[in-house]
Amino acid sequence: MIGFSRSARINIGVMAILAILPVFFWWTGQTFYLSLATRLVILAIAAVSLNLILGYGGLISFGHAAYIGIGAYAVGIPAHHALYGGMDFIASNNGFFQIALAVVAAAVFALITGAICLRTKGVYFIMITMAFAQMVYYFFVSIEEYGGDDGLVIDTRSEFPLVNLDQPIVLFLVSYVVLVLAMWLVNAIVNSRFGMVLQSAKGNNDRTVTLGYNTYLYRLTAYVISGAMCGLAGALLGNFATFISPEMMDWSRSGELMFMVILGGTATALGPVLGAAVFVVVAQFLSELTIYWHLPFGLMLIAVVLFARGGLSGILRGKGS
Amino acid sequence: MFVLKSGIPPLDTTLLFVQTLNGVQLGLLLFLVASGLTLVFGILDFVNLAHGSLYMLGAFICASLTFLVGNFLLAVLIALPITGVLGYLIERFVARPLYARDHLDHVLGTFGLILVLDTSVHLIWGPAGIAVPLPAWLEGQVGLFGDVVVPSFRLLIIAAGLAAAAGLFWLVNYTRLGMLIRAGASNRTMVSALGIDIQSLFALVFALGAMLAGLAGMLIAPITEASIGMGNNIIITAFVVIIVGGIGSMKGAFFAALLIGLIDTLGRAFLDDFFKLFMSSDAAENSAPALSAMLIYILMAVVLSVRPQGLFPPKVR
């Protein structure tokens, strides 16, 4: 692979492994590992979306799990009504409709809450994003029709022409393609003129404003893009799990998403993917060893924060670069 | 406009009074947790998600000691310094290395600490949780006036909460330590310029916060039992309290805690009856508890959108 930089070679290598290994699992009938990989890829999409605002925008959202929930319910609710009737205007198994609903609903929610959240700074921002996520959490808890606290079983997955998501390998490949597109999009955005302004506002907001940029609008735009992308991840997660509950939006889930980004390395293309991969695999591995797996897992978290600055991608890229 | 399904039920003033008292009790417990949080946050600029774990540890240690020494109140007195020492250890080994980092690292490091402490409690005390026995004179009820009867232990919580609040106000406003704490909340470099060992001041503040959170846990344990994860329920609410009150403001924490305690309790008490006015009884009973839990977050969003620094921001930051 002459002609690629070291970090580009690593990116291509990791993404190739991520594509080949699950196909291999499928071929050999290891369905469980295939579904583990699918979960990993979907969470990686969410982490990539969070990285756009957290890593490149410096906006520490502690409520990103809300978008996963919104996306998942945007699949679950139309499917529920398609099966059990009611709310005809929304009842549908059409995948395009559900995906569009997920993206638009997440974007609208991001626009409204972002407009308020971005007025605050620092810890206030962290906490108000969390507060809005908790509101969504309790909102879905309160709706009896969709199971409240008990959650909602999705009986039929999103339907697309030619593509059948009921087949685990198809769902994986679709998720993988979405992940690659999401990574490409985030990479394009951060290197564009828009991305330059976003990163400059993270590094020095006063300076960026003085240059004539309304950084509030740039941040809000990034916030909406990130929310919409995470809503898409939620729609995929709903299709994967075929079960959704408000639990998906708990503040600890938002914390996990943040952890994936940090673990892999903020403001890097591959970081969120590596973070999600290690998170999912280590959690699965430890939880099979002992029911007390949260103890070593928590210690790992603390150790990463204390000692591994720059995350895994920093380590992978080596000291030289 | 909505359609009234039934007449408005007459408001029972006795019930309202009792519920207000319940709200005040919850508010004071919240204040105990939030005051430590706001101190640590305001002075150390450290986001401690694991503050709720100290609340849990206080409850478990006190519960064990109650069985050991045979008396709840004595157990509280012994458990307090132990919780303080635990707070100090957390400060020394997890918090201190993170002071220089940004809030993101604080959130993640202490998030990890929650997992570690919850699991450790599971390993040490088992999954069951511990019911804490009270002395006989605290198990009963007190008649206040008319037909208002309240559990005597809840009155004790209110008294202890008020006493702790008063003690804190005295400490912060009338002592040298308090002067340093106030100075630290508004201007950290000034404190170090005064030649104060800022490291020990930080450790002291952290331990004090731990003791306050621990005390709250000890006081609630005889009511709800000491249980794993009990801290995770209250920590988010405590954060809402200090954000609404203004980070670093003791006064803000106090008023916001009472406000949120009352909103939560009165919401749970009356929201379903209110909803029944315009929706079916079943729907009201299902949605009211969740929506009353939502109220405090709505309050926070409204406060922050109007006053991004909270209700009582410390004067200089």
Place this chain on the structure above:
Amino acid sequence: MKRIISAALAASFLAAPAFGAEVKIGFVTTLTTGAAIIGKDMQNAVDLAVEHMGGKMGDLDVNVIYGDDGFKPETGKQVTDKLVQQDNVDFVAGFIWSHVLLASRKSALDAGKILISTNAGPSQMAGDLCDKNFFSTSWQNDQTPMAMGEVLNQKGVKSLYVMAPNYAAGKDMVAGLERTFKGTIVGKDLTKWGADAQLDFSAELAKAKASGAEGLFVFYPGAAAGAFTKQYHQAGLKDILPLYSVFTVDGISLPKLQKAGFDGVLGSKITQEWDPSLDNAANKKFVADFKAKYGTYPSFYAAQSYDAMFLIKSAIEAVGGDLTNQDAVRAAIKAANYDSVRGHYTYGNNNFPIQNFYLREVVADADGNWTTRVDSIVMENAQDPYAAECPLK
């Protein structure tokens, strides 16, 4: 080629022991959070059952793989997926919580596994979501409170205040009570449930007291039970608002309440399909050995889990260890031809037990340990009210 790789993978990834004659049972329960106290009790009972059967069901070695649902539906579903897909278990059993079972049922049933609930009995799965491969060794959620409703009618209670957690089983419990209770329900509170459940009931108890009801009906299983019972007594409601509970004062909460010296619960009455004092050989052995091994009385959760193991054993013996013949296995389970610790019962069309429900009283035993004993039979050979909605014959 493909097969060789599969085999190699199976050996390296799964580290499974060489294929002997073995029956694999995946057992899903709560092993973390405060609710783990119930899960532990169930796990103890399953271990004891395996010990009692000498580690064998017929000629097959028993291999129980436990999965922790963490008190969350989503985690429960994930762990069920893992048991089905990775461990390839023959049976999936367990489930304390109705919402966890509802979330996980598709994972087990779609994979063609036989699913046995040893506690949760959501109304949906007794009615239109019933399945030929789903069996219960417990009850349908409505039934125990229905029995309590009958008790209340007998006592002449005219009005009730109702409190329960806001999740699938909580709603079923209230519905069950309303089926049989002839008085009026003057007020109802459904409180937050799950890993961050509400445990301070001051506001609700004050409302209950102000409602002027003649009694208070509650359903607070697991860790919430102790908290609720304490607050009820601290509020001085014992004489004003008598407590009628289901799944609240039980083998799980009694040791803790006794340790805390809480003698207010002695004498309280509850309904259940099983009791440690039931007089049959299987139960005597189970209770005695459980006490000897673990130091406490088993709870009904334990009894139902113990039963599930012997139910599976009876089916395996009936088909001579041939698990490939699922129709025969299913028929053998449906026959319920084993010595249940609750005494003999039969299965209805929806695969829920048709069984007795007893009124039990909290008492101190000869050694001073708190337990329950049977007071009377409330419902005899009762079938759940959803059986008619189930399309199975």
Place this chain on the structure above:
Amino acid sequence: MTTLLSVKGLKKSFGGVTATDDVDLDVIKGELHAIIGPNGAGKTTLISQLSGAVKPDAGVIMLNGANITHKPAHTRARLGITRSFQITSLVMDMSVLDNVALAVQATDGHSFKFLKPARKIGHIRDKALAMLAEVGLAERAEDPTRNLSHGEHRQMELAIALASEAELMLLDEPMAGLGPEESATMVAYLKSLKGKRTILLIEHDMDAVFALADRISVLVYGKVIATGLPDDIRSNDAVRHAYLGEE
């Protein structure tokens, strides 16, 4: 002689401390107008109010005859005001070129452009490189900003101010912390800008001020006590008494 910036009655106080008290000031198009005054006279607060970072309590700010008193900072930048900061204020994580390119980009329409790589847009890059060359930093273009010296950071600030094409440059102590040689270079640059841009300069280095300024205003305790040609200010009794006279 047209007036570019006109300030009338500008007032700002922070919790009882008056930073600017009824400041009147006119800046003529094309001039280099220096503001001097002792520490704490309110010079930086004045600049901050002009750039929009701080909202005045009272008073009016006019730019080219338009009232901009209530316009946010980013709008004023678009209208032609740029500022440098007393304490170096650059984006340390970005390269030198990116820092300057961002200023060029701001003059090139809005930046809600998401897909085309910013670093491959020729005219922006070329202009940024030209600005860097003008301040003598061409070779450092690709270096991370944090690797540069303090003096180089001040040069970057100047390059950014130049790149913004602003009519009015507010320069807050560009010579702060520079050695004698670096200062001399900076004075030479500023001199070369004279006539091309309108500059409002805050500076403590009196030699530099008197060498550069067309006019000087003296700010003491938030008030403008004198405005005039350098020679007039040098000989002004009030100024000598209040400010220079003390030395």
